[in-house]
Every structure is written in structure tokens, then in C-alpha cells.
Amino acid sequence: MARKKISLIGGGQIGGVLAQLCALRELGDVVLFDIVEGLPQGKMLDIAEVGPVDRYDVNLKGTNSYEDIKDSDIVIVTAGLPRKPGMSRDDLIEVNSKIMTSVAEGIKTYAPNSIIIVISNPLDAMVTLCQKITGFPYNRVIGQAGVLDSARFATFIAWELGVSVKDVTAMTLGGHGDDMVPLVRYASVNGIPVMELLEQKYNDAEKAKEVMAAMVKRTRGAGGEVVALLKTGSAFYSPASSAIAMAESILKDQKRVLPTCCFLQGEFGVNGFYVGVPAVLGEKGVENIIQFKLDAEEQAMMDKSVAAVKELVGSMK
Numbered sequence: 001m002a003r004k005k006i007s008l009i010g011g012g013q014i015g016g017v018l019a020q021l022c023a024l025r026e027l028g029d030v031v032l033f034d035i036v037e038g039l040p041q042g043k044m045l046d047i048a049e050v051g052p053v054d055r056y057d058v059n060l061k062g063t064n065s066y067e068d069i070k071d072s073d074i075v076i077v078t079a080g081l082p083r084k085p086g087m088s089r090d091d092l093i094e095v096n097s098k099i100m101t102s103v104a105e106g107i108k109t110y111a112p113n114s115i116i117i118v119i120s121n122p123l124d125a126m127v128t129l130c131q132k133i134t135g136f137p138y139n140r141v142i143g144q145a146g147v148l149d150s151a152r153f154a155t156f157i158a159w160e161l162g163v164s165v166k167d168v169t170a171m172t173l174g175g176h177g178d179d180m181v182p183l184v185r186y187a188s189v190n191g192i193p194v195m196e197l198l199e200q201k202y203n204d205a206e207k208a209k210e211v212m213a214a215m216v217k218r219t220r221g222a223g224g225e226v227v228a229l230l231k232t233g234s235a236f237y238s239p240a241s242s243a244i245a246m247a248e249s250i251l252k253d254q255k256r257v258l259p260t261c262c263f264l265q266g267e268f269g270v271n272g273f274y275v276g277v278p279a280v281l282g283e284k285g286v287e288n289i290i291q292f293k294l295d296a297e298e299q300a301m302m303d304k305s306v307a308a309v310k311e312l313v314g315s316m317k
């Protein structure tokens with residue numbers, strides 16, 4: 001089997017971690033692109049030189065030239081400004097739209113057969129723009145948000161219940177903003193509903209609901225919580241790992257079911273917009289969108305989140 005090629009557009013905080021994770025897992029050869037001269041070259045040299053210690057053997061190249069991304073199987077985009085304290089993801093739209101426009105043109109020209117995973121924020125708008133400019137089929141342009149939002153939700157549940165994060169399953173749907181939809185009904189510890197465990201813990205249904213509401217709120221604001229602590233930028237380890245889970249499922253045709261920002265054509269009552277939903281990720285990119293019935297409360301939250309995505313996308317010039 002030919003070796004896979006992964007190109008990373010944006011060699012900043014997330015880009016650097018992405019490159020290291022690709023190497024550690026030997027997912028394939030990696031190209032790191034940035035407009036800043038020396039930055040991607042320096043990071044890739046740094047990562048390459050520890051191959052003998054970490055025992056990976058892949059080709060790692062830093063570049064300022066789009067030509068180097070040719071024949072990529074996957075392109076992961078993190079180019080763009082991150083948030084600073086007090087900013088919402090949506091505040092980044094103007095500057096990051098310009099950056100995404102040039103990035104998408106570069107990918108379209110040099111890696112026309114690739115599958116693109118966008119991480120740049122505001123996510124739902126940046127994926128939409130990237131697909132429009134490349135003109136790639138919808139199954140080959142997707143966004144990372146839900147894997148991380150879901151992981152944050154699962155982390156808070158594990159901490160609250162005093163159980164291993166490995167045994168918690170939780171998922172968020174909708175846009176990657178404050179109106180995202182953490183699915184309480186399906187959150188479980190090895191299949192046991194989290195709400196049942198919270199009710200047992202507190203012996204009080206109302207208190208259990210309050211505790212869950214607080215975890216939902218923290219999940220929605222979790223990105224901002226990290227930004228407020230870091231002060232100089234936004235989360236980078238977690239978005240990188242989340243996108244790598246998606247990339248790995250595609251590169252190895254694993255068919256994992258991961259919450260993915262996908263273009264919807266009627267699913268969950270949404271038509272013509274990119275929104276986070278569970279999707280089967282395999283060698284073709286999005287191979288199937290997993291649908292299920294939302295209850296009235298979940299559907300109302302989904303509708304609100306989708307309305308926010310529509311407004312955001314509509315605000316792009």
C-alpha cells in the first residue's frame with residue numbers, strides 16, 4: 001500500500017501538534033505549510049530530529065509553497081487567527097474568511113483529489129467557504145468541532161461521576177458555537193444513562209438536572225474557558241487530537257462514527273447548511289450521515305443552533 005500523504009495548512013499552535021501526532025502514529029508523510037518563512041521548516045526539522053527517540057519513520061517537510069501539497073490524501077486546515085480573551089469565534093469571521101479564501105484556492109489547485117478537514121474558526125462558516133471555493137463534493141470537505149465538543153462533555157461527566165473518561169460516551173450536535181447541542185439523553189457510562197447515575201448520586205432528580213445543566217453550560221463555553229486561561233490564543237492540543245481521530249478514520253477506512261461538521265441535505269430537518277452530526281468517516285470522507293429522532297427539546301436546541309449557523313454564514317461577504 002502506498003504511503004499516505006497528509007498536508008497541514010497553518011503551522012501555528014494546532015498545526016505543530018497535528019504534525020507531531022501524524023508522525024507519532026505514522027499516519028503517512030506530512031507537509032506543514034505556512035506563510036511565515038522558516039516557521040513550518042523549523043517545526044518539521046524539530047519533529048524529524050526526534051524520530052530516532054520516538055521511533056517514527058515518515059517524511060516531514062515544512063514549506064511556504066503550495067506546490068508541496070500535491071497528491072495529498074488529506075489536508076487539514078488551521079490557517080487563521082485564534083481567539084483572544086473576550087472574543088467569540090464569530091469575531092474572527094472577517095479576517096479568517098480572507099485567509100480561508102487563499103487557502104482553499106491553493107488546495108483546489110494543488111491537491112484537487114484530497115479530503116479536507118477544516119479546524120479554523122468560526123468553524124461552520126469556514127467549512128462552508130472552503131467547500132464553495134474548492135467546489136469539491138460535500139463528502140470531501142468537512143469540519144472538526146464535534147469530536148472535541150463531545151470529548152469536553154464526556155470529560156466533565158467523567159469528573160462529576162468519578163469514573164474513567166474511557167468509559168463515558170457523549171455527543172454534541174449542531175454548530176460549533178454557544179448554542180451547540182450536547183445530547184444529554186444519550187450520554188452514558190458504558191451504556192448506563194448518565195442521568196440515572198446522577199439521580200443515584202444525589203438521590204434527587206432536580207439536583208441531578210441542575211448538575212447536568214451546569215455540565216452542558218460548561219461544555220458550550222469550554223473553548224472560551226481555555227482562551228481565558230491561556231490569554232494568548234485558543235486550545236490547541238485538543239483540536240489537533242480530535243482532527244487526527246477523523247483523519248485516521250479516513251486514511252485507514254475505519255468507518256468510525258464521529259460527530260462531524262457535514263453538509264446537510266434534509267437530515268435532521270436541515271437543508272443546505274454545514275452542521276455537526278454523527279457521520280461515518282471512511283476512505284471517501286463522509287460515507288453516511290447517521291440519523292435518529294431527536295425529541296422536541298433536542299430538536300428545538302438544534303433549530304436554535306442551526307439558526308445561529310445560518311446567521312453566521314449569511315454574514316460572510
Ligand code: APR
Nearest residue numbers: 010011012013014034035078079080081082099119120121
Ligand atoms: N495561509 C496559511 N497560513 C496562514 C495564513 C495563510 N493565508 N494566514 C495565517 N496563517 C498561519 C499563521 O501564520 C499561523 O502560523 O496560520 C497559523 C495559525 O496558527 P495560530 O495563530 O497558532 O492559531 P492556532 O491556535 O493554531 O489556531 C488556528 O484554528 O481552532 C482554530 O480558532 C482557531 O482559527 C484558529 C485556528
